[in-house]
Amino acid sequence: MGAKIKDVAALAGVSVATVSRVLSNGPVSAALRQQVEAAVQQLGYSPNLSARRLRSQHSQTVGLIVSDIRNPFFTAVSRAVEDVAYQAGMRVILCNADENPDKEAMYLRLMQEERVCGVIFSPTTVSARRFRPERFDFPVVMIDRAGPAGATDAVVLDNRQAAAQLTEHLLANGYRRIGGLFGNSGATGAERAAGYRDAMTAHGQKSDVRFVVPGSEAADHLVRQWLCEPARPQALLASNGLLLLGALQAVRASGLAIPDDIGLAGFDNDVWTGLVGEGLTVIEQPVYDIGAMAMDMLLSRLRSPTLANRLLVLHGTLLARGSTRPATHQVRIESSAAP
Amino acid sequence: MGAKIKDVAALAGVSVATVSRVLSNGPVSAALRQQVEAAVQQLGYSPNLSARRLRSQHSQTVGLIVSDIRNPFFTAVSRAVEDVAYQAGMRVILCNADENPDKEAMYLRLMQEERVCGVIFSPTTVSARRFRPERFDFPVVMIDRAGPAGATDAVVLDNRQAAAQLTEHLLANGYRRIGGLFGNSGATGAERAAGYRDAMTAHGQKSDVRFVVPGSEAADHLVRQWLCEPARPQALLASNGLLLLGALQAVRASGLAIPDDIGLAGFDNDVWTGLVGEGLTVIEQPVYDIGAMAMDMLLSRLRSPTLANRLLVLHGTLLARGSTRPATHQVRIESSAAP
DNA sequence: TTTTATATTGAAAACGTTTCCAAAACCAAT
DNA sequence: ATTGGTTTTGGAAACGTTTTCAATATAAAA
Secondary structure, three states, rough: OOOHHHHHHHOOOOOOHHHHHHHOOOOOOOOHHHHHHHHHHHHHOOOOHHHHHHHHOOOOOEEEEEEEOOOHHHHHHHHHHHHHHHHHOOEEEEEEEOOOHHHHHHHHHHHHHHHOOOEEOOHHHOOOHHHHHHHOOOOEEEEEEOOOOOEEOOOOOOHHHHHHHHHHHHHHHHOOOOOEEOOOOOOOHHHHHHHHHHHHHHOOOEEEEEEEOOOHHHHHHHHHOOOOOOOOOEEEEEOOOOHHHHHHHHHHHHHOOOOOOOEEEEEEEOOOHHHOOOOEEEEEEEEEHHHHHHHHHHHHHHHOOOOOEEEEEOOOOOEEEHHHHHOOOHHHHHHHHOO | OOOOHHHHHHHHHHOHHHHHHHHHHHOOOOOHHHHHHHHHHHHHHOOOHHHHHHHHHHOOEEEEEEEOOOOOOHHHHHHHHHHHHOHHHHHHHHEEEOHHHHHHHHHHHHHHHHHHOEEEEEHHHHHHOOOOOOHHHOOEEEOOOOOOOOOOEEEOHHHHHHHHHHHHHHHOOOOOOOOEEEEEOOHHHHHHHHHHHHHHOOOOOEEEEEEEOHHHHHEEEEEHHHHHOOOOEEEEOOOOHHHHHHHHHHHHHHHOOOOOEEEEEOOOOOHHHOOOOOOEEEEOOOOOOHHHHHHHHHHHHHHHOOOOOOEEOOOOOEEHHHHHHHHHHHHHHHHHHOO
């Protein structure tokens, strides 16, 4: 266990330099290589990564800072990042910042101390705005939410377009008074709100945007009250899977029927959205691809550090399901709209 | 950026030792402390963790090796582990072994190289059986699935009892031909299968146990075929959230009605289980506590390395919901049982 | 004052690797 | 044999910290 490279060298009857070369597939004669490998085996030698990193000045490690690991979007992304990183011989340190700018700053500092060679980061609006790439020694790829325009590489969804498309879908299905529920911590929420507004005003409808802490509990709470207001919404659009979940719970509690009393749609094709009732209408994001491409982009950046910063925009796809398909829309909805 | 401790020392006009002491809150006069802090600030100095760890021989890091990060059980556990670790001033390296013994071995080796001070591990049966604690320099706490009896600390659910209880519940609600669907990679599956068998034989029923790769796709596939067999099950019990999901999808596809045509129950109170139909009956595990207690146990073990190994057994709670509450059980089920 | 104890400080030796550089060994060609 | 060129090898100097140890400064006691 406590064996060092020196012990291996002694046992194999060679210099430490030779052992080091064996371990890193350097040029060593077959005979010596074998001796060294035997010695390694016999002593149960395990190299010390700290020493190795210190000397070689290379960590072979990237950081991944996500905003909420409970969100299936991020677990999918992190799997993808790991897969690609692993193939490139890199390790991943996964950090969960909990939508908390302080934690984000803390983790960025930690990444700096770890001397990682790059970071993939989904920042809150606060962190995104005040992010200064020059303060870090490593390149950063933003995901989900981009930072200051062009400041770093980024891969994002066309949130505005997607939200507009989803809103259009609700409008096309006869819903008029549509409420928009958005996360208040990331840029994503704001962009999706903008897309929602685009579509609403384009159709002459008044928009009703509400921002909330991005978690199902908060969404549930807010929607419960919302549904008690005199002019309660005929449909709800939620800006991510967690919010959609909260909204669904609130609607269930209210006793309103989906989709006839109220329509429900949102982002993220989380596994449960296809299972409740006749299914929830959602914008599906290419979750795995987002992670894989972000890691690809980071690797490419490490190869050519001087390249201009790139923004990669992906598109979501609308999955129209039962939650926005009222049997008799005009009728029921209009009647409930004008009591 | 590229500033070392030496540069800070030079700028502050002190020795590197003093700087080091400032950084680790050692005994330093207020005046010098201030000078040093100013210098740190001015140079944007950031300590090198590799060097620090190498010299201090302490990594302040624990490893967490989970078998499937897509499983909400493990995301919940990992949050808990992180919370507790963080409060104790430790970092967590999260590794996803994908139910793959090779990956598990690889990650254990990596942990050894990282010189982590401890590991929390949910092994596959294969790894659990062949796990040799003496081959590692760090203590291990097994979760979800224990290793060779008493070989390490462990925190687990009373799987056998819980599965038996769940089976009893199905029997009590009139179901007789109950199929059991279990994961084939972990000890958890086997234990739960045993509990299921206990209850079935206690009630004079024939048990029908099937093991499957623990993922929703495989479960879906298997259950689809299962439901086509001549004597199709009247109820299904799934040994974790992923399998339960697959089973549900298959049942949906078959057109059978829950709970009247077929009952459905399983483990893990994943968020969606409360939302589909009248809800799915599940055994809820104290997921957060499992993680928190595992980390606690690891910290305690680090404090007292010679203590005897402990096995901490927690209990699940049955959440009886609509999926096992047939309106007219005797009738419908008997009729479909004897065509 | 002088002495003794205590709190701060700095010089230098680790920590376990990799890598530079020069020496040694080999091989082929003269 | 001698030369010239490859490969292989080993010695020793890094890498950036922490920590030991002795030295100095400060405070308390005599």
